[in-house]
Amino acid sequence: MKRLTISCLCLAFHALVHAVPGKSFRFKDLNKHTDVLTKSEKHLRIFNRINSADFPSLNSAVNIAGSAAAALIIDRKQILKADLIIPANITLIVKDGGCIDNAGHTIIINGTIVANPGPIFLGEGFVSGLSKASPEWWQRNKVPGVTDMKLAIQSAVNSLSQKGGEVVFRKTIYYIKGINSRRLDGVQIKSNITFRGVGFGTEIRQSVDCYNLFFTQYGKPITDPNQSIQVKNVKFYGIRFTQPVTPAQWASEKHLLNFGSITGLTVKNCYFTGFCSDAMQLGFNLSDDLRVVYPAIVRNIVISQNVFDGINKNNRNAISIICGQSITISHNKFKNTTRNDMPGAIDIEPEGSWPVISDVSIEDNSFENIGGHGAVLLIFTAVLKKAPSNIKVTGNTFNGITAPYYYRLIGPPDEPKLSSYSPENIVFKGNTHIKGSKMLTLEGAKKSYESKRSD
DSSP states (O other), rough: OOOHHHHHHHHHHHHHTSSSSSSOOOOOGHHHHHHHHHHHHHHHHHEEEEGGGGGSSHHHHHHHHHHHHHEEEEEEEEEEOOEEOOOTEEEEEEOTEEEETTTTTTEEEEOOOEEOOOEEEESSSSOOOBBBEGGGGOOOOSSSTSSSSSSHHHHHHHOOOOOOOOEOOSSSEEEEEEOOOTTSSSSOOOEEEEOOSOOOOOOEOOOTTTSSSSEEEOOOSSSOGGOOOEEEEEEEEEEEEEEEOGGGGGGGOOEEEEEESSEEEEEEEEEEOOOOSSSSSEEEBBBSSSEEEEEEEEEEEESOOOOOOOOOTTOSSSSSSSSEEEEEEOOEEESOOTTTOOOSSEOOOOOOSSOOOOEEEEEEEEEESSOEEEEEEEOOOOOSSSOOOEEEEEEEEEESOOOSSSEEOOSSOOOGGGHHHHHHHEEEEEEEEEEESSSEEEEOOOOOHHHHOOO
């Protein structure tokens, strides 16, 4: 039997050798669908993963992956040979020591990135298409609170898909240095982005020479604020925004958040501390040449469950609103804000005739140790094309207010020709006052306001 089996094997071997006339036999032809593949190609077929190091370039590694779901491992520096699109079916796993040098090319990443903190993108080219990005992917935060991270944060913003995504911050301090330039200071936001921190453990710190931490782009002067909407659907969660506070560092235009053209903004569970100007300014913008200031409408704004702490009251306002509609300010804590010659914690003050102010709700907030002219100030001395309307100050608690008034409403002069410009449906109701100033002052306003107050 053994001799017969050996004879059969010999015959089979002979048949294989002579199966293709004129071509010598190779043992790997018996398994040519696997043995001729690289180790990484085998892993792609078996484990759905490949290593970019097994290919001449990252471009070729992406091409071999095809359309099947795959993990592409990058464990060393990869230099792009040309522009590259990484499809959504590929997950990039960037290990320690791995990075992509775009070498001036554009890389669009439609898939997911898994990477530890640390630079993974090098070069002067453009990165885009991401659904989630970390500033540390562009720059190492060597000394938190000292290393300027502005360009890294801006790169993370610019890398996100047009459909939107998240900029994810770590539990550390991100320092943004300025050069006293309204145009160049700070991070310019774009649509459909969520900025997400780790509770109050994420701090974004503004230098004394920086005009903004985050801002909307500047544009051409306009005569209709409705033309100015440029950015949509932006959210900030769990971030501490800070600025140094000393008597010498007061400034009138260096804000933490400065948004002039936006619809759909949510700021929630954030902490604003030590601002020398406004913590937030809404509805103001500058022309491209920085010479013209003009209203730029904000809409659908929610500011909720935040803390605004001016530390030493050497600042302007916690929130300034110049031009806006559908704004809700609720369940926030305001304390230690506003120097004596400035408005107050919340200042609604349109400038010029263009601004629109309507449907503003200031509800269920607490105000403590507020200076200025009033904890909540409504100043409507400008003759607007459309009268301010539907502003409600309800359910708030005022404690130890050092300003002359808890809230103050200043309307246009009470003259017949200006009566159509007077604010409409202004409600002060259900507020609690714990020691401090006078409750309300009405100046140049219709007597009908009094009947709308029921504190």
